[in-house]
Amino acid sequence: MNILLTWLGNKDLDNMELDQSAAIVTLATKSSQPFNKIVILSNQQEQKWHRFELFVQKRMATIGRPAEDIKIYNADIVSPIDYSSIATVTEKWISKLSEEADSLCINLTSGTPAMTTLSVLIGKGKANTQFVQTTPKNEMIYVDIPIDFGQEYVKSASKNIANTATSEPKIEQAFSKLTAKSVQMQNVVNKAKKIAASEVPALILGETGTGKELMATAIHKGSLRANKPLKVINCGAFAENLVDSTLFGHKKGAFTGAEKDHPGLFEQADGGTLFLDEVGELPPEIQVKLLRALQQGEINRLGDTQTTNVDVRVIAATHKDLSKLVEEGKFREDLFYRLAVGIIQMPALRERIEDITVIVNQLVEQINKAASKHPDYISKNISEKGIKFILSQPWQGNIRELWSTLNRAFLWSDSQTITENDLSSAMINRAKNESFTDVTLSYDDKLDITQLVDKYKKAYILAALKASGNVKSHAAQMLNLKDHQTLSNWMKRLNIKHEK
Incomplete structure (x- = not known):
């Protein structure tokens, strides 16, 4: 069975009064395969519906095409531009007719742009649908729309996430909204x-x-x-x-x-x-x-x-x-x-600790908002230990480094909660510039080299503990020590207290 689904356009009714063809009549009389059934949707000028049905039937009959099943149905829509109600009606009829038909043709000429748009979006989801339209000279055209809307939507949503992740974080751009708790x-x-x-x-x-x-x-x-x-x-x-x-x-x-x-x-x-x-x-x-x-x-x-x-x-x-x-x-x-x-x-981010949690929450909101349009995305948050880990880092690249780190952690994690381990894995290890200045001493100079070495040891141990979130095993690895017990022995000798 070959079925035509169409909205009733004003041009179709106006040309009927002049006894001339418009889109619906053109499609009904010129399609390569005759339509066994024509379903017309409308929500206005109901007093003209019966005359229009007879008008189409007469044109079909004169060329020997089936004219028994041509009917206008009331479309319960709010207005010709209300996408929500038009979508409901369009979905209902396309689903129903695509099950009945071997081939369902959908007219893209008659009706409003909203009706046409939704007909395409919904109709592309059915395997046996094809789209037709007419030219101003009443010529019929079969329309090929070579787009997989589902795939294009996912691609667009993914691109939006990527663009947001690689752009600058938009925290707030007015004095009253600048993050300034510190x-x-x-x-x-x-x-x-x-x-x-x-x-x-x-x-x-x-x-x-x-x-x-x-x-x-x-x-x-x-x-x-x-x-x-x-x-x-x-x-x-x-x-x-x-x-x-x-x-x-x-x-x-x-x-x-x-x-x-x-x-x-x-x-x-x-x-x-x-x-x-x-x-x-x-x-x-x-x-x-x-x-x-x-x-x-x-x-x-x-x-x-x-x-x-x-x-x-x-x-x-x-x-x-x-x-x-x-x-x-x-x-x-x-x-x-x-x-x-x-x-x-x-100030550097590490110099404004009180602001970091607020900034993190703003960036998390931006990441979730950008990714929310992706159909598979689950909104995420950061655990309390994750926040503590963020507060412990030096953030040499400041907000820009924090922004990219959060994006990586959110991308790689499948969990709703981003942990300190997720954040640690998302960090980029930066090569440190360990330049050494030549040491010069005068003949009478004296210094306590043991005290000097201990001073440097203590400074680096404290830095490693802070960066690792006070996890001794990880701090020991950072300092290239044998194990956490070795670190503990150093800390005891240097009088460094361990905060858990």
Whole structure:
């Protein structure tokens, strides 16, 4: 049995009044295989239903096709664009008719986009369905939709998880929502608020992964320029000529490939803020142009002699020691002092212990939210011992390292609860730089070498115990000791107490 399922469109009814064919009649009369049954769904203009049934039957009869089983059924939907009720009706009829039919054709021309979309999504799940539609010239087309929606959905959900895991953690981007339970971070935020209220340039210092861009965004949002653009550039990510063009723009013909005038980030950020991340990477020639922009509010596009005035507040950031770069002649001293007006030193994660649990909870929520769209994903949490393990780590890569570690632990674990063992397995072992400075002694110098060695032993034992969560066996392995009993003997001699 060959069955046609279709919604009743306004065009079908309008053309009936003109005694002309539209989608339904075209499909009924031109299909390569005649339909034994035509099911039409509608929820409006019921007074015209009987006339339309007769209209289709007459057209079928004139060409000798079956016309006995053509009927319009009431579709109990809220509106022609209500996806929920349309889905219910569509599922009901497609399931019913696909069981009856050898071949079920679904019309994609008549009805609203919501009706068409749901017909495709639900119909693709049935093995004996095919889709048909008509052209404006009443030609019939069989439609091939070569997509496995289930597989594409899982692929899309998986890609979303991957994109979120490799992106920066979006903690919160306003001062009122910055994680600042620790005294260190509260002091930083208070300084940043004062800087935001002024128009001075700002320089944000701190290790990689401490949230310098997040702080720059907060300063912009807390300033009088908040409703103007915020433009961001990583100064170390471009070749010198591209940095010049990206920051200051270029004229047509300035270099090969410059086919039209291009405004740089300074012009795009006019009235707003420009964030220069890794400003220490700027080459000397660009430093000169940046200094002029800061001092005089003027720029020149690459290849242009005309000066352009800009009103831009600059916030710069770096993980490098700019003072040292100035001493080495790699960064202009006058530019350093021009930038270093409002200085913010971002604390390392290990220096703000009180904030870590809050940050972990925020990151866990983000990971679970991103992964929740995957059909097989189970929401996870971290055990109490897992939190203690996190608090014991140095996090040299700061929030960025914590973010990637949590993503790995959540990915590898099949349990609802992430343990300290899961987190330990997800950690990346980093090679330590154990540089040794040459020791020099004067003829009359005296020292207690045993005390000196014990001092280093004690420091490393305490560090190993902290990193291992006070697990002696693991700490002994870290220190390359024979066993935990050897470690215990050392601890006893050095008067180190073991916290369980």
